[in-house]
Amino acid sequence: MASSFSRVLSSKRNVGILSVVGGSLTAGFLLHRQHVNAGAPGRRLYPASAEYPDLRKHNNCMASHLTPAIYAKLCDKATPSGYTLDQAIQTGVDNPGHPFIKTVGMVAGDEESYQVFADLLDPVIKERHNGYDPQTMKHPTDLDASKLQSGHFDERYVLSSRVRTGRSIRGLSLPPACTRAERREVERVVVDALAGLKGDLAGRYYSLSQMTDQEQQQLIDDHFLFDKPVSPLLTCAGMARDWPDARGIWHNNDKTFLIWVNEEDHTRVISMEKGGNMKRVFDRFCRGLKEVEHLIHERGWEFMWNERLGYILTCPSNLGTGLRAGVHVKLPLLSKDPRFSKILDNLRLQKRGTGGVDTAAVGGTFDISNLDRLGQSEVQLVQTVVDGVNYLVECEKRLEKGQDIKVPSPIKQFK
Amino acid sequence: MPFGNTHNKMKMNYSAEQEFPDLSQHNNHMAKVLTPEMYAQLRDKETPSGFTLDDVIQTGVDNPGHPFIMTVGCVAGDEETYEVFRDLMDPIIEDRHGGYKPDDKHKTDLDPENLQGGDDLDPNYVLSSRVRTGRSIRGFCLPPHCSRGERRAIEDLSIQSLDALDGDLKGRYYALKNMTEEEQQQLIDDHFLFDKPVSPLLLASGMARDWPDGRGIWHNDNKTFLVWVNEEDHLRVISMQKGGNMREVFTRFCTGLTKIESLFKERSHEFMWNEHLGYVLTCPSNLGTGLRAGVHVKLPNLSKHELFGEVLKRLRLQKRGTGGVDTAAVGGVFDISNADRLGFSEVELVQMVVDGVNLLVDMEKRLEAGDAVDDLMPEQK
Numbered sequence: 099m100a101s102s103f104s105r106v107l108s109s110k111r112n113v114g115i116l117s118v119v120g121g122s123l124t125a126g127f128l129l130h131r132q133h134v135n136a137g138a139p140g141r142r143l144y145p146a147s148a149e150y151p152d153l154r155k156h157n158n159c160m161a162s163h164l165t166p167a168i169y170a171k172l173c174d175k176a177t178p179s180g181y182t183l184d185q186a187i188q189t190g191v192d193n194p195g196h197p198f199i200k201t202v203g204m205v206a207g208d209e210e211s212y213q214v215f216a217d218l219l220d221p222v223i224k225e226r227h228n229g230y231d232p233q234t235m236k237h238p239t240d241l242d243a244s245k246l247q248s249g250h251f252d253e254r255y256v257l258s259s260r261v262r263t264g265r266s267i268r269g270l271s272l273p274p275a276c277t278r279a280e281r282r283e284v285e286r287v288v289v290d291a292l293a294g295l296k297g298d299l300a301g302r303y304y305s306l307s308q309m310t311d312q313e314q315q316q317l318i319d320d321h322f323l324f325d326k327p328v329s330p331l332l333t334c335a336g337m338a339r340d341w342p343d344a345r346g347i348w349h350n351n352d353k354t355f356l357i358w359v360n361e362e363d364h365t366r367v368i369s370m371e372k373g374g375n376m377k378r379v380f381d382r383f384c385r386g387l388k389e390v391e392h393l394i395h396e397r398g399w400e401f402m403w404n405e406r407l408g409y410i411l412t413c414p415s416n417l418g419t420g421l422r423a424g425v426h427v428k429l430p431l432l433s434k435d436p437r438f439s440k441i442l443d444n445l446r447l448q449k450r451g452t453g454g455v456d457t458a459a460v461g462g463t464f465d466i467s468n469l470d471r472l473g474q475s476e477v478q479l480v481q482t483v484v485d486g487v488n489y490l491v492e493c494e495k496r497l498e499k500g501q502d503i504k505v506p507s508p509i510k511q512f513k
Numbered sequence: 514m515p516f517g518n519t520h521n522k523m524k525m526n527y528s529a530e531q532e533f534p535d536l537s538q539h540n541n542h543m544a545k546v547l548t549p550e551m552y553a554q555l556r557d558k559e560t561p562s563g564f565t566l567d568d569v570i571q572t573g574v575d576n577p578g579h580p581f582i583m584t585v586g587c588v589a590g591d592e593e594t595y596e597v598f599r600d601l602m603d604p605i606i607e608d609r610h611g612g613y614k615p616d617d618k619h620k621t622d623l624d625p626e627n628l629q630g631g632d633d634l635d636p637n638y639v640l641s642s643r644v645r646t647g648r649s650i651r652g653f654c655l656p657p658h659c660s661r662g663e664r665r666a667i668e669d670l671s672i673q674s675l676d677a678l679d680g681d682l683k684g685r686y687y688a689l690k691n692m693t694e695e696e697q698q699q700l701i702d703d704h705f706l707f708d709k710p711v712s713p714l715l716l717a718s719g720m721a722r723d724w725p726d727g728r729g730i731w732h733n734d735n736k737t738f739l740v741w742v743n744e745e746d747h748l749r750v751i752s753m754q755k756g757g758n759m760r761e762v763f764t765r766f767c768t769g770l771t772k773i774e775s776l777f778k779e780r781s782h783e784f785m786w787n788e789h790l791g792y793v794l795t796c797p798s799n800l801g802t803g804l805r806a807g808v809h810v811k812l813p814n815l816s817k818h819e820l821f822g823e824v825l826k827r828l829r830l831q832k833r834g835t836g837g838v839d840t841a842a843v844g845g846v847f848d849i850s851n852a853d854r855l856g857f858s859e860v861e862l863v864q865m866v867v868d869g870v871n872l873l874v875d876m877e878k879r880l881e882a883g884d885a886v887d888d889l890m891p892e893q894k
Contacts, residue, residue, distance in 0.1 A: 144662030151661060152690065152726050179523045184660070191723050271523075277567075278534060279527035307535065333716065340574050343535050 146170035149184075151191045158203030159414075160190035163221040177214045181207030181275045186215055189335040202226055202415050205335045207275030209268065209402045209410050223407075223414050227472040228511060230418075237408035237418050240475035243377075243384040249484045251374025255491045256427045257463065260370035261383045261480065263420040264363035264411045266402040267394070272412045273337040273362060278344070284364045285344040291393035292348050292357065299386055301350035303359075306342035322347055324361050337362060337412070354379075355386050363411050363420075376425070376487075380480050408472060418472025423483045426452055429490060430462030431497040437505050441493070444508040445486035446470055466490065473511070482509070522557075524567070529553035532567075534574045541586030542605045542797075543573035551600060560597045564590030564658050568719075569598055575717035585609060585798050588718045590658030592651065592785045592793050606790075606797055610855040619791035619801050622858035623771060625764040631867040634757030638874045639808045640846065643753035644766045644863065646803040647746035647794045649785040650777065655795045656720040656745060664727035664743055671742050674776035675731045682769055684733035686742075689725035705730055707744050720745060720795070737762075738769050746794050746803075748773075759808070759870075763863050791855060801855025806866045809835055812873060813845030814880035820890065824876070827893045828869035829853055849873065865894065 150169050153161040164187065172183045190203025204222065206212055212219055220232050230237075251259070266272060267287055270280045289303045304313055317323035326341045327333055348357040358366040367390070369383035391401060402410035408418035432438055433449075442449060450465040451458040459465075466487055468479045493503040524532055533552050536544040547570065555566045573586025587605065589595055595602050603615045634642065649655060650670065653663050672686050687696055700706035709724045710716060731740040741749040750773070752766035774784060785793035791801035815821055816832075825832060833848040834840030842848075849870060851862045876886040 144660065144666070148662035148665065149660055151723065155690075188722060191726075192721070277524040277527065277532060279524065279531035282531065283527075307538075334722075338575070339571060339717075340534060 146173050149173060151187070153191070155194050156190070156203070157195040157197060158190050158193070158201045159222045159225050160187050160203030160218070161195070162225065164218055168217050172215055172217060175214050177208050177210040179208050179210070179271055179275065181211055181271070183215055183218070185274065185336075186211060187218075189331055192334040193331050201331060202413055204414065205274045205337075205412050206272055206410070206414070208271045209266070211272075212407060212410065219414060223417065223472070226415055227418070228470070230473040232406045235473065236405050237472055238475040238478075239403070239408055239419070240477040241384040241387060242477060243381040245477045246377055246380055246480055246484065248488070249375070249377030249380065249480075251376060251425065251427075251484075251487060252491050253374045255429070255494060256374035256425045256487065258370065258372050258426045259374060259376040259379045260368065260425070261376075261380055261421065261423040262366060262368040263383075263387070263422075263476075264366045264409070264416055265387070265390075265420075266364045266410050266412075268400050268402045270364070272364070273360065274335045274412060278340050281340070281344040281360050285346065285359050287394060287397065287399055288357070288359050288365055288390075289346070289348065291390055291397065291399075294393045294396075295350070295386070295389060298352055298382070299350050299355055299389060301348060301355070303346055303348040305344075305346040307345070309346075317347060320349075320353060322349060322353075322356055324358055327362070332362060335412075355382055357390075362413070363416070374425070376423070376480070376484055380423070384476070416471060418470075419474070419476050419479055420471060421476050421479055422467045422471075423480045424450075424465050424467030425483070425487055426463055427466055427487060427490065428461075428463050429466075429494050432490060432494045432503075433459065433462055433464060435493075435497065435503070437503070440505050441490070441503075442466070442486075444506050445489060446482055446509055446511070447486045447490075470511070525557055529556055532556065534570070536574070538577045539573070539586070540578040540580060541573050541576070541584045542608055543570050543586030543601070544578070545608065546601060546604045555598055555600060558597055560591050560593040562591050562593070562654050562658065564594055564654070566598060566601070568658065569594060569601070572714055572718040576714050583609075584714060585796055587797065588657045588720075588795050589655055589793070589797070591654045592649070594655075595790060595793060595797075602797060606800065606855070609798055610801070611853065613856050616789070617856065618788050619855055620858040620861075621786070621791055621802070622860040623767040624860065625760070625767045627860040628760060628763060628863055628867070631760035631763065631863065632758050634759055634808065634867070634870055635874050636757045638811045638877060639757035639870065640811065641753065641755050641809045642757060642759040642762045643751065643808070644759075644762055644804065644806040645749060645751040646766075646770070646805075646859075647792070647799055648748045648750060648770075648773075648803075649793055649795075650747050651783050651785045653747065655747070656743065657718040657795060661723050661726060664723070667747050668727045668729065668742055670777070670780060670782060671731070671740070671748060672729075674773060674780060675740060677776050678733070678769070678772060681735055681765070682733050682738055682772065684731060684738070686729055686731040688729040690728075700730060703732075703736055705732055705736075705739055707741055710745070715745065718795075738765055740773075745796070746799070757808070759806070759863065759867055763806070767859070799854055801853075802857070802859045802862060803854060804859050804862055805850045805854075806863045807833075807848050807850030808866070808870055809846055810849055810870060810873065811844075811846050812849075812877050815873060815877045815886075816842065816845055816847060818876075818880065818886070820886070824873070824890065825849075827891050828872065829865055829894045830869045830873075 146169055150166050176182045185207060187204045189205055195201050223232055224230060267284055270284050327338050345360045354371050356368040367387060369379050371379055409420050411417060411420050446469045447466050448469045452460055452463055452465055468483050470479060489506060496503050529552055533549050559565050568590055569587045572588055578584050607613055650667055653667055675686060710721050728743045737754050739751040750770055752762050754762055792803050794800060794803050829852050830849050831852040834842045835846050835848055851866050853862060872891060876889050879886050
C-alpha cells in the first residue's frame with residue numbers, strides 16, 4: 099500500500115483530487131483518503147448473516163471462496179474511494195454461472211480493492227490462475243520483444259496474428275466504480291498521450307458519442323468497433339453506466355495498432371495483422387505500449403502495476419500480463435483428432451471460435467491463444483504461443499501426409 | 514447504492530461541470546428538468562440511507578429515451594428521496610402528472626361503495642377486468658437501493674401479513690427461488706409469474722440485483738387476488754377476473770388492500786403515504802394511487818376509427834396491447850385503462866374507466882350497426 103501511494107505522490111498531477119485539498123498537497127491527499135476510508139461504507143442495519151448472499155446455486159470463483167466468515171470480516175470495509183465488498187461481488191451474485199464454464203464472479207473497483215478485499219481475492223486469484231499465490235509469488239514483466247524466438251508462422255495455415263492486453267491509469271477508479279468525471283479524465287489522459295505517437299504508430303481517436311455515420315461504418319467494416327456490453331456479467335458490475343460517455347476507439351493509420359478506451363478496462367491495447375508474422379505483431383505491441391507509457395509519464399501519470407499482481411485490471415482473470423496472444427489457424431484434421439484437447443492443454447493453449455470468446459469454430463479455423471495470464475511474463479507467454487502453434491501446424495502437416503502425431507509433454511506452468 | 518461509487522464523496526473532488534451527464538441525446542422527464550445548476554446544487558446531498566442524486570438519475574442517463582414515448586428517467590431509493598431531491602422531483606411530477614403542483618393535495622378513497630355502477634360492463638365486449646397498484650413499507654429502502662437483508666425482511670414481513678388473510682382472500686406464497694417445476698408451470702399458465710426484469714429502464718436502476726433472492730408471488734386460492742413481492746416495488750397488488758364486473762374486482766381490491774394494511778399495522782409497520790404524494794412508490798409515474806384499472810375489450814371497429822385517439826384522450830384513458838405496456842393489440846382486443854395516477858382518488862379513477870369503457874362499447878355497437886358516433890363524443894374530462 100505505502101509503495102503505491104508514494105509512487106502516486108511522486109508524480110505531477112493536475113487533477114481535481116490534489117487541487118481541492120489545498121495546503122500541503124501530499125499531506126492533504128493522504129488525509130482526505132483516510133477520512134473517506136473511516137467513514138465508509140455507511141449504514142448497516144442488518145448483521146452480516148442477514149446480508150450474506152444465497153450462493154447455493156452458484157458456480158463461479160467468488161461463490162467458491164466467499165464463506166460467511168469472510169463476508170462478515172469484509173462487509174464493513176471499503177477502499178479509500180468507498181468501493182465495498184457488496185459492489186465487488188454483485189456480478190457474481192447476479193450471475194450464478196454455468197456448470198461447464200466457471201466465471202470469476204467478482205471485479206475490482208479500483209487498485210486498492212485487491213488489497214482491501216485480499217482475503218477473498220487472493221483465493222479467487224489462486225483458483226483462477228492455477229495456483230498462483232499472490233502472498234508468496236512475484237509476477238515477472240518482460241516487454242522486450244527482441245527475446246522472442248522465431249515467430250513467423252506458415253501462412254498456409256495461420257491466417258492472422260494478434261496480441262492484446264489492458265492497462266489502467268493509476269489514481270483513477272476502474273470501470274465498475276468510476277464517476278463520469280473520472281471516466282472522462284481517463285479518456286483525456288489516454289487520448290492526449292496517444293496524440294504523441296509517431297511514425298507507424300501515428301493515428302487518431304474516434305469518440306463513440308461523436309463519431310459520424312461513415313466513421314462508424316468504417317470501424318465496423320474494419321472489425322474495430324466495440325458496442326455497449328450486453329453480457330450480464332459486465333452490466334451487473336456497473337461497467338456500462340453512462341454509455342457512451344467517454345468511450346472511444348483509437349487506431350493507427352495502418353490499422354495494426356488499436357486502443358479501446360473505457361470499455362471493460364481503462365484501456366485495451368491490441369496489435370494485429372493478417373498473416374503469420376507474430377514477431378512483428380509482438381514487436382509493435384511492446385513498442386507501442388512502451389511509447390504510450392512514456393507519454394503518460396511525461397504528463398505525470400502511470401499505469402497500475404505491482405510486483406505481486408503485475409498489471410492491475412478490472413477482472414481478476416486479466417491480472418499479470420493481461421495478455422492474450424493468438425492466431426486464427428486452419429487445423430481441419432487436427433481438430434477432429436481425439437487428442438486435440440489434450441495437446442492444447444499440455445501446450446497451455448486454449449481454442450475459441452473465430453468470433454472470439456464463446457463462439458464456435460468455422461470451417462476448421464480456430465482462434466488459438468495462451469491460457470495463462472499471471473505468473474509468466476509477456477515474452478514467455480508469446481513464446482508459448484509461438485512454440486505451441488508451430489507444433490500444431492506440424493501436427494496438421496503430419497496428419498495430411500497420413501503420419502502419426504504425438505501428444506507433447508505438459509510444459510511447466512510457472513517458470 | 515446500486516453501482517459504482519455514486520454514493521460517496523470522492524466525486525466531490527471533481528467540479529459539478531466535470532460530472533454533469535451528457536443529456537444532449539436524451540428525451541425523458543429527468544433530462545428535461547435537470548440543469549447544470551440544479552445538478553451542482555443537489556449533487557452532494559444524500560437521503561439518510563445514503564441515496565444520492567447520481568443514484569436517482571442513473572437510469573435516465575443510461576436510457577436516453579424514445580422520441581415518441583417520454584419515460585420518467587429517475588427513481589426513488591427510499592421515501593426521503595422525494596423530499597431531499599424535491600427540486601428535481603417536483604417539476605418532473607408536475608410534467609408527468611398533468612400539472613400537479615408542489616403544494617397540491619392528493620385524495621385517497623378506497624371505499625368501493627362510492628363507485629357508481631360498474632358491475633355490468635357488457636361481457637360480449639369486455640373480456641376481463643383488473644385493478645392493480647403498489648405499496649411500499651415505510652422504513653425500508655426501495656428496490657433500487659435496498660440491501661439483501663432489507664429485501665429479505667420485506668419478504669418475511671409480507672409473508673407473515675399475507676398468511677393471515679382469510680375468507681376468499683386466503684392463499685399462499687411462492688418464493689421465486691424455491692418454487693418447484695410444477696408450481697412454476699402453473700403460475701405461468703395462470704399468467705401470474707413475473708420474471709427477472711429485462712427492460713434496461715429497470716436494470717439500470719439496480720432493481721434486479723440479487724435476483725431471485727427475496728422475490729415471490731402470493732395469490733389467493735380463487736386466483737382473483739395476487740401480490741408480487743420485491744419486483745419493481747415492495748408490493749404490487751392485483752385484483753382480477755374474467756368478464757365485466759369491475760365493481761366486484763374493485764371491491765375485492767379495496768377490501769384486500771385495507772386488510773393487508775391493517776395486518777402490517779398489527780406488526781408495527783405502515784405503508785409509505787403522505788397527503789401531497791399519496792402512496793409513495795419507486796417510480797414517480799406511480800405516485801398517488803399507483804392505480805391502473807383496466808379491461809381487455811373488443812373494439813375492432815372503433816379502434817380503426819379516426820376519432821379513437823381523441824375519444825381516449827378526452828376520457829383520460831390509454832390503450833395498450835393485451836400483453837401489457839409496450840405490446841400491440843391482437844384481433845382488435847385492447848387493454849384500456851386510466852391514464853392518470855396522481856391527483857385523482859382511486860374511486861374517481863375507476864369511475865372514469867367504468868364510464869369510459871361503457872361509452873366505448875356503445876360507440877363500438879353503433880359502428881357495428883353502420884351508424885355514426887359523432888354525437889357520442891364526450892367532453893374533455
